[in-house]
Amino acid sequence: MKAKALSGAESVANAMRQIDPDVVPAYPITPQTDIMHAYAKFVADGVVSGELIRVESEHSAMSAAVGAGMAGARVMTATSANGLALMWEIVYIASSLRLPMCMAVVNRALSAPINIHCDHSDSMGCRDTGWMQMYAENNQESYENMIFGMKYAEKAKLPFMMCLDGFITSHGIEPVTLFEDEKVKAFLGEHKQDYPLLDVDNPTTVGPLDLFDYYFEHKRKQSEGMFLAKGIFLEVAKDFEATFGSKIDIFEKYHTDDADTVIVAMSSTCGTAKEVVDKLRVEGRKIGLLKLRLFRPFPSYELKEVLKGKKVIAVLDRCESFGAFGGPLFSEIRSALYEVSKPKICNYIYGLGGREIDMAMIESIFDEIEKYTTADIKDFVKYLGVRE
Amino acid sequence: MKEVTIIGRGGQGGKSAAAILAEAALENGHYIQSFSEYGAERQGAPVYAFCRIDEKPIRIHSSVTNPDVVAVIDPTLTAALPVTKGLSDEGILIVNTLETPQQIRDKLNFTKGKVFTVDATGISIDCFGRNIPNSPMLGAIEKAASLVTLEVLKNKISDKFLHKLGQEVVDKNVQAIERAFNEVKEG
Numbered sequence: 001m002k003a004k005a006l007s008g009a010e011s012v013a014n015a016m017r018q019i020d021p022d023v024v025p026a027y028p029i030t031p032q033t034d035i036m037h038a039y040a041k042f043v044a045d046g047v048v049s050g051e052l053i054r055v056e057s058e059h060s061a062m063s064a065a066v067g068a069g070m071a072g073a074r075v076m077t078a079t080s081a082n083g084l085a086l087m088w089e090i091v092y093i094a095s096s097l098r099l100p101m102c103m104a105v106v107n108r109a110l111s112a113p114i115n116i117h118c119d120h121s122d123s124m125g126c127r128d129t130g131w132m133q134m135y136a137e138n139n140q141e142s143y144e145n146m147i148f149g150m151k152y153a154e155k156a157k158l159p160f161m162m163c164l165d166g167f168i169t170s171h172g173i174e175p176v177t178l179f180e181d182e183k184v185k186a187f188l189g190e191h192k193q194d195y196p197l198l199d200v201d202n203p204t205t206v207g208p209l210d211l212f213d214y215y216f217e218h219k220r221k222q223s224e225g226m227f228l229a230k231g232i233f234l235e236v237a238k239d240f241e242a243t244f245g246s247k248i249d250i251f252e253k254y255h256t257d258d259a260d261t262v263i264v265a266m267s268s269t270c271g272t273a274k275e276v277v278d279k280l281r282v283e284g285r286k287i288g289l290l291k292l293r294l295f296r297p298f299p300s301y302e303l304k305e306v307l308k309g310k311k312v313i314a315v316l317d318r319c320e321s322f323g324a325f326g327g328p329l330f331s332e333i334r335s336a337l338y339e340v341s342k343p344k345i346c347n348y349i350y351g352l353g354g355r356e357i358d359m360a361m362i363e364s365i366f367d368e369i370e371k372y373t374t375a376d377i378k379d380f381v382k383y384l385g386v387r388e
Numbered sequence: 389m390k391e392v393t394i395i396g397r398g399g400q401g402g403k404s405a406a407a408i409l410a411e412a413a414l415e416n417g418h419y420i421q422s423f424s425e426y427g428a429e430r431q432g433a434p435v436y437a438f439c440r441i442d443e444k445p446i447r448i449h450s451s452v453t454n455p456d457v458v459a460v461i462d463p464t465l466t467a468a469l470p471v472t473k474g475l476s477d478e479g480i481l482i483v484n485t486l487e488t489p490q491q492i493r494d495k496l497n498f499t500k501g502k503v504f505t506v507d508a509t510g511i512s513i514d515c516f517g518r519n520i521p522n523s524p525m526l527g528a529i530e531k532a533a534s535l536v537t538l539e540v541l542k543n544k545i546s547d548k549f550l551h552k553l554g555q556e557v558v559d560k561n562v563q564a565i566e567r568a569f570n571e572v573k574e575g
Contacts, residue, residue, distance in 0.1 A: 003414065004414075005407070005410055005411040005414050005420060005422070116426070117426075137447075138447070138449075165449075167423075167426055168423070168449050169449070171423060171424070171426070172421060172422065172423035172449070173407055173410055173411075173420070173421065173422040173423065174420070174421050174446070175414055175419060175420060268449040269449065271447035271448055271449045272447070272448050272449050272450050274447050275447055275448050356450060356451060357450060358450035358451070358453070359448070359450065
């Protein structure tokens with residue numbers, strides 16, 4: 001199909017149109033609102049058959065999503081920043097009920113002070129909630145990840161967050177090639193919820209009291225479910241590629257094989273970083289980028305394999321983890337590498353509240369970490385592009 | 389890669405103009421990107437909108453700092469903002485104004501590149517009966533920078549507006565684009 005000029009939000013809404021979920025409970029928040037604008041238009045035009053429930057808050061949106069999902073419906077929603085924060089209580093419940101659903105998170109900074117622009121503090125705050133998470137570099141990936149994520153969620157029996165960068169990708173217009181409607185329908189098939197509440201012949205209790213006698217076992221099983229979801233990722237990715245001819249990977253290796261120094265990053269920044277890698281490769285510098293696409297379940301084994309033997313690694317976090325030793329991505333990657341070759345590894349916190357990240361800034365990281373191949377790292381956690 | 393910055397005020401359609409330019413370029417077989425700088429959005433506040441056009445996929449996601457083309461939709465902004473900032477020696481500046489290119493050069497102390505002026509506001513009032521200068525600016529940008537073709541630009545306007553706003557609106561927009569294309573002055 002011919003590429004269309006679509007914003008990231010329109011790309012996500014088009015994935016929703018093709019998936020045509022039964023129920024979409026939603027509450028507006030910048031910069032997510034553009035997704036629901038576009039989706040609501042599909043509802044009003046009658047091109048989708050699902051029900052859009054306009055609730056009174058994000059807490060209600062996630063509550064309605066859980067209710068509809070338990071009843072047996074295929075469910076989707078979308079949110080950003082403080083909206084996700086308000087959902088949090090029910091976000092944790094959705095995953096604990098092993099309830100599949102697909103939610104777009106348009107990454108935006110959390111208040112205070114109020115800021116509508118991109119960083120990853122909202123979805124990173126949900127990293128221990130038991131949701132699977134992918135991060136999209138551009139609009140095409142945002143679109144494909146949504147379709148992939150819906151099926152992945154249903155196969156893994158876990159909820160899925162598809163994260164895209166607020167304004168940068170959500171409001172930026174890029175060429176996007178949509179799949180055929182029928183192919184998306186066939187790829188997803190019918191959703192069959194385990195123990196649906198509407199199955200009145202086989203009544204079940206959902207979310208009962210579960211104290212010190214069995215709560216721990218249930219959490220242990222939930223944890224195992226998330227662990228198994230890694231294998232399911234690869235299965236669904238294979239199916240996705242066979243159907244659409246497009247590759248969904250845990251990560252994208254960009255000139256990493258023979259690189260001595262590597263930047264690890266996620267989302268839209270990776271596009272800019274690729275331009276820097278191309279530029280510096282021409283100068284003969286052995287540098288590369290590892291773009292992580294799947295953050296939960298965390299692919300620690302796979303990262304260990306690909307980063308083994310590198311001399312210096314810089315991890316970019318678009319999020320601050322107050323009081324921790326570095327950002328969330330840094331902590332996880334450093335921990336994953338502890339058992340192996342222990343490359344030198346440092347962290348750059350950048351882009352909070354939409355602060356610009358450009359080619360020169362990424363080049364400055366490569367300049368710096370190349371020095372660490374021989375010199376010692378002085379500061380393990382640095383702040384890039386901030387007035388000190 | 390060609391990078392275009394459109395500077396206008398909220399409500400003047402700079403964002404739409406950048407998007408239409410990108411869509412026309414996509415139609416023409418190019419890779420594109422279009423985005424705006426969002427602040428506290430309100431009518432009348434300065435708004436920067438951007439468009440990138442290239443022969444290969446565009447991966448960069450940072451802002452445009454060294455545009456090849458700058459189009460100023462609102463004449464008052466040449467005094468309020470550093471509109472020529474980052475513009476290269478071969479850069480193209482297009483301003484919606486009654487003044488001549490030389491007057492703009494003198495005012496902005498801009499000696500390099502190419503400067504174009506067009507009365508987009510006047511054309512807009514003639515064609516639409518009100519001040520919507522973004523359509524004529526697209527015609528002026530096309531004449532000055534040849535980023536797409538006049539034909540593709542007019543077709544894109546037709547695609548976008550025909551269904552929603554009808555033939556009359558399409559015709560007026562096409563007329564505005566053509567007039568600006570023919571009337572823009574270089575100096």
